[in-house]
Amino acid sequence: MNRTQLAEELEKRRIFGIISHPDAGKTTLTEKLLLHGGAIHQAGTVKARKNSKFATSDWMEIEKQRGISVTSSVMQFDYAGKVISIMDTPGHNDFGEDTYRILTSVDSAVMVIDAAKGIEAQTRKLFAVCKMRGIPIFTFMNKLDREAKDPLDLLSELEEILGMPATAITWPIGSGMNFQGVYCLTRNEVYLFREKQTIKLGDQGVFGPELEDVITINNLKALREGVELLEGAGYPMDEELVLSGELTPVFFGSALADFGVTVFLEHFLQWSPAPGPRKTADGNEVDPLSDRFSGFVFKIQANMNPAHRDRLAFIRICSGEFERGMTVNLARTGKPIKLAQSTQLMANERANVDSAMAGDVIGIYDTGNFMVGDSIYTGKDRIEFEPLPTFPPEIFSLVLPKDTMKAKQFQKGVQQLAQEGAIQVYHNEYNETVIGAVGQLQIEVFQYRLENEYNALVRMNPLDYTLARWVKTGSEDGTATPDQLDHLKMKLDGRTMLVFDRFERPLILFANQFALTYFKERHPEVELLEATEV
Ligand code: G4P
DSSP states (O other): OOOHHHHHHHHHHHEEEEEEEEESSHHHHHHHHHTTTSSSSSHHHHHHHTTTTOOOOHHHHHHHHHSSSSSEEEEEEETTTTEEEEEEOOOTOSSSHHHHTTSOOSOOOEEEEETTSSSOOHHHHHHHHHHHTTEEEEEEEEEESOOOOHHHHHHHHHHSSSOOOEEEEEEEEEGGGGOOEEEETTTEEEEEEETTTTOOOOOGGGSGGGTTSSSSSSHHHHHHHHHHHHHHOOOOOOOOHHHHHEEEEEEETTTTBBBSHHHHHHHHHHOOOOOEEEBBTOOOEEEEOOOOEEEEEEEEOOOOOOTOEEEOEEEEEEEEEEEOOOOOEEETTTEEEEEEEEEOOOOOOEEEEEEETOEEEEEEEEEEEOOOEEEHHHHSSSOOOOOBBOOOOEEEEEEEESGGGHHHHHHHHHHHHHHSSSSSEEEEETTEEEEEEEEEEHHHHHHHHHHHHHHOOOOEEEOOOOOOEEEEOTTTTTTHHHHHHHHHHHTTTEEEEEEEOOTOOEEEESSHHHHHHHHHHHTTTTEEEEOOOO
């Protein structure tokens, strides 16, 4: 492709992730979007995957059979000339560091909120990651066919709880039994829920006569009041603020009834960004239209078949074109790697890809070359993208090999599993292994795989800590001197524990927020860091 063709293709691409609290309707909305795009032909396809609520061992069986995760993939579909990729963000019991990290590879996010519940815990955590990256966030208030909170209160929640000003693009007309449709402020149209009809409004908008015999008096009154308030006190739509992640456009609807979804999708495609330049570690940017191929690994998915210890490395292509069989350089080692086997993941199938370009996500079969966060590129000058952040684990466990004769397998297994980035590995003062994860499933998967793939039986001793903080030591590499460590140890009590990461940087584990606050008050001289980079 020449530069003009590449630019045209790039402009069509959209990569986004959906953030939500479990049960808000992410799966249902994903499915409706895929149906609109013709990527699946039957409702229930995505749902069937999500409902695979098995015990860990059964879950492993499924992974084995399919060779890939049933719980995470990229789903691509076409709509109105655009090529749209939804990155699945695992949310239920498979919520983990991966979920956070996937958000470092998307260009925008869709936040699905259950309109009866408002903003919930997991949404808040995922929102924080998007906010940190300054990516555009589009909000879909779901389940209007059920009794919902007042729409103005929902907008206030966005601003008060998330600190995110919101601008309504569609507005609900009633909810639950009285749900009659949504009004689109940009198009000046009303979509009727039961009648599946569109009413074009005149110059007076909702204050004109068109709606008078169509919706109930109460709903019309509330709609007019709502619109009046939005016009007086609401935030106007501002594309620049949306693009910089400082204003979220809000839509109302029902994913289940596939209502309000098309109007949402069309606005989303209009305002969401095509893949842009990506920052490098040295502070420069890589232009997606560069003729040099570059990309980074944001997720590694293990093949659960112990006979083949290969894995699938998910790569977000940042510039240029990919061709199967091409040789790239791995920035971390400086060594060339041939990308022989590639795949693109769809909702219900995997297809081999021969070529792909900036703005696409591909999976590369890997025999252990890649680590999460790795950059790859063609050409002479080294390209290394800025490091992906690590996210603080919330669950910790001491891991002890049952058979000390197998210490080598144990170490190898721990190291390789840590490379995949689903768990963090630390050690304590006695050189025992401590792992940390964001979700419980990662801990279980870790144990299962150590035992099944590396033949290292382990004893897991769950630890009563929920928070981890790095200790700022002042040294360049973050390590502490023996003196510093001695001082630190004197400050620890039963609700804290000292561990070290793989760079020997000290961290303190705390039982809970209370223990952390208490520690900070007693030892203000110890500077604690919430996050560090991989
Ligand atoms: P998630 O991926 O965010 O966890 O949520 P999911 O889409 O699975 O939806 C959770 C539940 O909410 C499902 O019900 C789903 O049918 C329902 N739901 C999603 N969108 C809407 C909506 O717009 N209106 C209403 N009324 N319900 C909605 P379930 O009982 O758990 O599953 P199912 O038995 O209905 O499949």
